[in-house]
Amino acid sequence: MSVLEISGLHAEVAGTEILRGIDLTIASGEVHAVMGPNGAGKSTLSAVIMGRSGYTVTSGSITLDGVDLLALSTWERAVAGVHLIMQYPTEVPGVSLLDALGEALQYRGRDASDLADRLKAEADRIGFEHRFLDRPLNVDLSGGEKKRNETLQLAVLQPQFAILDELDSGLDIDALRDCSRRVEELSNDAKRPLGVLAITHYSRLLNELRPDHIHILVKGQIVNSGGPELAAVLERDGYAAFTDEDDEPAAGSATSSLDDLFRI
């Protein structure tokens, strides 16, 4: 059992504070969704967890089973057990999936000798055509194929935690279903259940992924946390209520009145 803990996290980009005190605790096998409108800080959250350059943590901590992730570089965080599925996976011309994952496994001290077979097996499970396995990473793939490719990598690398940054963007409904189901399977794995942090704007992902916990992120703060019922309310009313409330000067009182909103 592993725990990814984000505590009192403040972060800025180019001198502007984007995250203003985030607290989140995710355990193995749990699926958490962080939802928020544009500009809430969703992408910043995933970038800060992975240690992307250009994002500065000004206070707070991120730990994985007590290990200080903020002290590690991006690749070390990945090796430590946090995997990012990117919103827009980058095209890397001339670099094959096999080469990239072969290196990635090697630096995890894991055997890569049967990697080609594992990739094929995973490709079958996720509906990723074998011919795409030989393409350079993400080059000439559709949005749906890119996300299947990302999910395939997740399944092969077997991290403790996955950050899904807008998994549903650029994705057709079939691909969304295939990717979500695979992530859900991994989170239900009896031996090493995956912990999931799904960051998303739209609730349609949640119809497929079925999170245990939903957090509403507005202007760099989590203004509400609850169970799956929160998604239904959001689906109906949108973010308007949250953003309006957030304009109130006292954040504490805003949170309590939001609770009222969801007491249906």
Added chain:
Amino acid sequence: MLALADLQLPTADAEIWRYSRIAELDISKFEIQHGSQTVSGDDSFVTTGTDADSSVATPDVFAEYNASHQQTVRVDIPADTSVSEPIVIEFQSADGSATFPRTVIRLGSHASCTVIERFRSVGDAPSLTSPLLSIEAGPGAKVTYLAVNDLNESSWQIGHQLVSAGRDSFVRLSTITLGGYYTRVRTEATSKETGSAIEQVALYFAGGDQMHDFRVIQNHVAEHTSSDLLFKGAVQDSARSVYTGMISIDEGAKGTSANQTNRNLTLSEGAWAESVPNLDIRNNDVRCSHASTVGPINEEQRYYLESRGVPPEVAERLVVLGFFDEVLGRLPDGDIVDEVRERVARKLSIGVSS
């Protein structure tokens, strides 16, 4: 015979020598000698000799000296003859030598062959190698040529390539340059007759104090000809590179298609790459494109690989090899691709640690 002491070096004031290291060349340090020249593979149509040769144009003083002091490998493929096994020429320059290898490739109509030429140094001290390549492809002929420069990092190479493509012929010129202190190749590839196609690809990677310098003309004389150029290079440490290219299309060359792409990675702060594509088009009925980039490794690509758990130096190696993949895919089949990949990887790791 022209004596080396009489050689009047050009100066960097001339546009064609701009950015070059020609001012640093101390010709008195070298002595004209013959290098070791061997031919392997299918040598059925190969002859060698050292007789002075004035059959090939001499665009500058180095080509003139080559005409006077050359050691020639002549490949004459008769009409309708296809040589499938590559002809491999190995040329080695001794320390302190000035050598003038010459490779003359003539293809009769519908003949085909592949020629691979490798330049190496015997020792670690400077030498000057001034090769000349001449290719004339007859009607419907098909030729692939690859030059691999493996000279030591204190040596000079100042080379010429002259290509003339006949009717409906296909010429592929490829270059791998990893060696030399100063390696320069000047190429004039002429689409001389209707329907001819010329492809040029190059991979160059300069580290330490090296400089790689390419001056290329895609010269279209006849109508309905095509040329495609892809040069990709990387520089690290305090190395330098220059690419100057020109697509030149004559008034009569209607229906021509010509592409010129030069991309450069600067892998260190102190490294420098210059890229100057030019167009001189004198006919309206043509399709031309040119693209040129100089810049560091794409940060997004590096981050993507790092986020999979790949260390930065490995991510850089993957991205650089990936960058070169497009060129490697267009080299003649064989072990050369794996060899070049391995050597580029090794050179990168040496650069990182120094």
